[in-house]
Amino acid sequence: MALSKKTEKCVFTFESTADAMNMEKHCKECAIAGRIIPVPTSITAGCGLAWCADIIEKENILKFIEEKAIKYEGVYSVFLR
Amino acid sequence: MIYFDNSATSLVKPESVYAAVLDAMKTFGGSGRGAHNAAMNAARCIFEAREEISLFFNGYGANNTVFTQNATEALNIAIFGTVKKGSHVITTENEHNSVLRPLFYLEDKGDITLSVVNGNKNGVIDPKDVEKEINDKTSLVVCNHVSNVTGNKIDIFSVGEICKKHSVPFIVDASQSAGVFHIDMRKNNISVLCFTGHKSLLGPQGTGGLCVKDGFYIDPFKQGGSGVQSFKRTQPENMPERLEAGTLNGHGIAGLLAGIRYIKNYGIGNIFEKEKHIAKMFYDGVKDFKNVKIYGDFSSWDRGAVVGINIGDIDSAVISDILNTEFDICTRAGAHCAPLVHKHFNTENQGIVRFSFSHFNTEYEIKKAIDAIYELNELYEKGEI
Ligand SMILES: Cc1ncc(COP(=O)(O)O)c(C=O)c1O
Numbered sequence: 001m002a003l004s005k006k007t008e009k010c011v012f013t014f015e016s017t018a019d020a021m022n023m024e025k026h027c028k029e030c031a032i033a034g035r036i037i038p039v040p041t042s043i044t045a046g047c048g049l050a051w052c053a054d055i056i057e058k059e060n061i062l063k064f065i066e067e068k069a070i071k072y073e074g075v076y077s078v079f080l081r
Numbered sequence: 082m083i084y085f086d087n088s089a090t091s092l093v094k095p096e097s098v099y100a101a102v103l104d105a106m107k108t109f110g111g112s113g114r115g116a117h118n119a120a121m122n123a124a125r126c127i128f129e130a131r132e133e134i135s136l137f138f139n140g141y142g143a144n145n146t147v148f149t150q151n152a153t154e155a156l157n158i159a160i161f162g163t164v165k166k167g168s169h170v171i172t173t174e175n176e177h178n179s180v181l182r183p184l185f186y187l188e189d190k191g192d193i194t195l196s197v198v199n200g201n202k203n204g205v206i207d208p209k210d211v212e213k214e215i216n217d218k219t220s221l222v223v224c225n226h227v228s229n230v231t232g233n234k235i236d237i238f239s240v241g242e243i244c245k246k247h248s249v250p251f252i253v254d255a256s257q258s259a260g261v262f263h264i265d266m267r268k269n270n271i272s273v274l275c276f277t278g279h280k281s282l283l284g285p286q287g288t289g290g291l292c293v294k295d296g297f298y299i300d301p302f303k304q305g306g307s308g309v310q311s312f313k314r315t316q317p318e319n320m321p322e323r324l325e326a327g328t329l330n331g332h333g334i335a336g337l338l339a340g341i342r343y344i345k346n347y348g349i350g351n352i353f354e355k356e357k358h359i360a361k362m363f364y365d366g367v368k369d370f371k372n373v374k375i376y377g378d379f380s381s382w383d384r385g386a387v388v389g390i391n392i393g394d395i396d397s398a399v400i401s402d403i404l405n406t407e408f409d410i411c412t413r414a415g416a417h418c419a420p421l422v423h424k425h426f427n428t429e430n431q432g433i434v435r436f437s438f439s440h441f442n443t444e445y446e447i448k449k450a451i452d453a454i455y456e457l458n459e460l461y462e463k464g465e466i
Contacts, residue, residue: 001407001456003465038398038414041432048415080399 006079010058012051012065013039013073020049026068033057043076052080083410083446088229088257088387088437090279090286092411095343098336102285105335111328113308123331130338131321137341138255138274139265140292147321148329151289152256152277153179154302158324159252159273159291160184160223162299166192168220173198173206174421175228175235180254181421184223194218197421203378204231204425208239215247222251226258230422230433231377232360232387234258241270250297256280257385260344261353272297281352281439283344284337287330299324347440355440356386359447363436364388366451370458376426376433386438392454393461397432400457403466404434408453412436 014020024036034053043050053061055077065072084092105126110119112127131143140146149155160183164170170193172184188195196214200206211222222244227234237253244251250272255264260281266274271294278288293299301316305326310317317323344352361382367373372393378384392400401414415432416423423429436450460466 001460003403003407003460037402040398041396041415041430081403 004081006081008055009052009078009080010055010061011040011043011076011078012061013043013047013076014049014071015046015073017047017049019071020047020051023051023070023072026070027051030064032061032064034061040078040080042078046073083449085436085438085442085450086411086413087439088280088435089413091281091283091439093439093441094283095340097339097343098283098285101339102332102336105332109331109335112331114328126335126338127329127331130334133338133341134290135292137345138292139267140274141266141295144320145293145295146290147293147324148288148290148334150287150330151279152254152275155275155289155291156180156252156254157183158299158302159275162302163221163250164193165220167218169194169196169216169218170221170223171196171198171211171214171219172223173235174200174425175204175206175233176223176225176419176421177229177254177256178418178420180223180225200233200425204228204233204376204422205378206235208236208243211240212243215243215249219247219249222249223254225254225256226262226264227385228377228419228422229257229387230389230417230419230435232385233377234384237269237271245270261349261356261385263349266292266294273299278333278337278340282337283340285333288333288337293320301326303327352440356438357382359438359442359444360386360388362444362447363438363450366447367454370454372458372461373454376428388436389433390436391428391431391433392457394431395461395466397434399466400434403457404453408449410450410453
């Protein structure tokens with residue numbers, strides 16, 4: 001098995017599981033890039049689920065979050081695959 | 082999909098559990114809410130479940146078997162309903178937040194003083210260390226039977242003997258052991274046994290309860306409809322209604338009853354042996370990989386079927402995510418709601434990747450998991466994770 005290369009990602013965290021699920025629902029509906037991952041332990045977050053996408057998507061997603069008034073906790077840059 | 086997150090909740094249930102829930106949904110009225118056939122279908126089933134569960138744990142009869150949503154609710158009822166203001170409580174560092182948070186809350190409020198007993202290097206609690214903490218003010222000992230992070234088992238018989246000797250009530254959290262280990266309330270001098278239905282009892286989520294020693298008084302946690310003594314201003318005194326305000330999850334309880342009956346038929350000893358075989362096979366398969374670290378005491382297999390690991394210094398969330406995305410293997414990463422266990426093993430930052438097994442898991446699945454860990458170990462060696 002070869003894992004894909006680590007690249008810079010933007011990781012959105014949430015205070016609650018419900019907030020993370022709300023994010024996934026909205027992103028899926030609007031074909032926004034990314035997926036749910038277990039929150040990297042280097043990040044302190046309320047909820048164990050995070051939304052992870054390529055770093056180039058960050059501004060896009062932030063705009064989307066604002067448009068849809070999606071509740072999130074923080075956004076981090078992390079090298080992940 | 083290979084499912085190794087049975088300590089969170091069991092995914093595969095016996096066919097009889099699915100059937101019982103569906104049948105209940107089609108035939109149950111509200112238990113205790115009327116004497117018509119539909120209400121009686123529910124009432125009879127719930128009563129049977131009380132009897133079956135009481136027998137299962139050698140408890141104190143149907144009236145002393147109380148249903149709740151899960152173990153967390155049961156533990157909250159047991160702790161808040163018995164703790165005496167100004168008293169002292171003993172617990173252990175192996176506990177889940179469903180025990181720790183109620184106790185920390187009471188401690189912070191100034192209602193109790195708290196002693197937390199530490200385990201040895203591998204996290205095993207010595208009952209003698211529980212006894213050392215007992216003083217004149219001690220009004221409660223609360224501990225789990227099996228840890229959800231390491232699978233370590235505490236000797237509840239010895240703790241029960243100590244509690245008996247000092248006349249201290251003993252609450253046991255059987256979330257990770259009920260359905261795999263014989264638990265005898267009387268033999269182990271347990272005052273309140275808290276269980277959850279959706280793990281190794283193989284029932285649906287939203288089920289759980291507490292078995293209470295006869296005459297052991299617990300203050301009600303909530304007040305409301307009980308189906309009995311409707312003109313009484315406050316919650317009826319009689320058990321189990323005292324602790325069960327609101328319509329019960331009859332559909333779920335029907336499934337839980339089917340789960341427990343399945344366990345009885347299969348043989349609890351057979352379930353234990355099968356889980357042990359599966360867990361041991363995994364442990365033996367990964368323990369010698371150079372960078373794999375395993376947490377807990379594996380000197381005896383009289384333990385839960387849980388193997389918590391890490392690979393080198395890699396974040397447990399990363400390993401768990403690769404297992405999911407590349408191998409279709411479900412494990413849990415992170416902190417497992419048991420903060421003091423992570424403090425003990427110094428894994429607060431890394432977390433632990435937990436593999437927790439069921440007797441439904443197969444040798445084939447274990448081989449797949451060992452191969453996956455082998456590959457991840459190789460990648461780690463090459464610096465590719
Ligand atoms: C040891 C232990 N206690 C209590 C609980 C709480 O169980 P539940 O989430 O069903 O309330 C769990 C499981 O999450 C557990 O592992």
